[in-house]
Amino acid sequence: MDFPEELKYTEEHEWIMIEGDIATIGITDFAQEQLGDIVFVELPEVGDILEAGKNLGVVESVKAVSDVYAPLSGEVVEINEELPDEPETLNNSPYESGWMIKIKVADSAALDNLLDVAAYQEFVETD
């Protein structure tokens, strides 16, 4: 399973890529594999204000419907508009074409709460 080193992670199996005050968010390889074939994706709208720990969207697979939680607070500045039409992208390319949203991070101190790759890998292995 693939966990790129440059990304940050959460225990809810999301990845976060930080560039300045913009965070790109998606779900991990582990998450997509556990979910199975993803058939439906619901994203927030540009301009929505997200609160860390609250729902940012929904991912539905043939097995289950799962909420996706915002790893950080902030305003949605861009969404992956192709994703709802091609949900299989989340399975095929979770870290690249399957990115979900970009947010303008409200509080950079919150970045310290995210896991690095080693911590996430350990979490996945022990969970």
Next chain:
Amino acid sequence: MITTEGRGLILDEKLLFEQSQVGRVGYSIAALDVPDVTPDRSLVREEIADFPELSEVDVVRHYTRLSTWNYGVDTGFYPLGSCTMKYNPKVNEVAARLSGFADIHPLAPESFNQGALELMYNLQRDLGEISGFPAITLQPAAGAHGEFAGMLMIRTWHESKGQKRNKVIIPDTAHGTNPASAALCGYEVITVASDGILSKEAVAAVMDDDVAALMVTNPNTLGLFEADIREICDLVHERGGLVYSDGANLNALMGISRPGDIGIDVMHFNLHKTFSTPHGGGGPGSGPVGVVEKLQPFLPVPFVVKGDDGYKLEYDCPESIGRLKSFYGHFAILVRAYSYILSMGGEGLNRATELAVLNANYIRARLEGAYDLPNQQRSLHDVVFSEDGLPNDCHTLDVAKRLIDYGYHPPTIYFPLVVHGALMIEPTETESKQTIDEFCDAMLAIAEEAKNSPELLKQAPVRAKVKRLDEATAARKPKLRWNG
């Protein structure tokens, strides 16, 4: 040794559209004996495209042949966990077809329908006795509708006391519909991790003055009895909240334990599970709700009361949450449930519960070892295995599909979500030891196949009308029309 040999009979059948013959009809209309009228052009459709033209026998054969593709409780064992697919006794059908029940009109004067009203009154009374609740509404159309009714009563009760509480606590082993019902009533859902059994400490950690209610399913979706439920109810009550119990798994408690005595404030029944009325496509469902005395003023109207002049529908209830369903609920289903209660009797209902629990634990004992059992606590009416330990990249879905080849409807899979690759088996009390043993033999054979010939699981089903469906493409790019 059980095998898949000699277990198929599949009639082929085309769509009605494909069978159509121009000019073929299934009717003969009497000669016109009224003046001819030409309707306004705007009302006339020039052409009905591709409307199938068929004779009566074409249509009868079509649906009869399709019906042979069905699988139901009258076909065979149907161990769909959490759904309580027990046999539906035919005496229920005899009762529902009695002219006094089947041929009455819901708007006829009450004096014409006294028998029907008496049945509803008695069913309210009997469900109350079984559950320990003093007041019952028969109106909700199915389980989740009952949840909605119950949560609306809880909300209205809080409002009547001037309380604006906005949260509902739901453990991760609750039924999947519970969060939706709470959200529909305007509540924020607080999910609590349970580790199999909900602990008092876990509830205490999130219980505050904004919590309107706790919604629990007992026994929960792991088939486990919530052992601390009494203390948990006390805790919620001390902080001014109420407790809703999802009664979907009442088949494990009926005649043994009464939710109303445990401290539950509201509970719905699934007549289509516990009380042997049709479930699934054969429905409709029915989800009566029982409440404690302080919630009685909020019951939906109407309900049946007994007065000096006989039985009548009571509408005079100023604090009622109102009407939730046209007329009086699914009346013909109520007749079937009442027929079940009377034909079983108190001791019979008690015995049914004991056998339902015994059957689930027998399956657990026979399959433990071959399949991973994530929770060690004693099971009640159903048993949940996980896919952990299945060899050769075999998964729960593969086991379920292979069961079709052995002639069984698969169990519930991938639910509850707290179990990895859940396989949830509920035999109910209506199955014989012989049937259950044959099913266990099939499950054990599949576990062996997973080790030695996993391709049999991966290819399954091969002895079904259709082979393995591509569920992902069906969901991503559904084709909803025949030739669209």
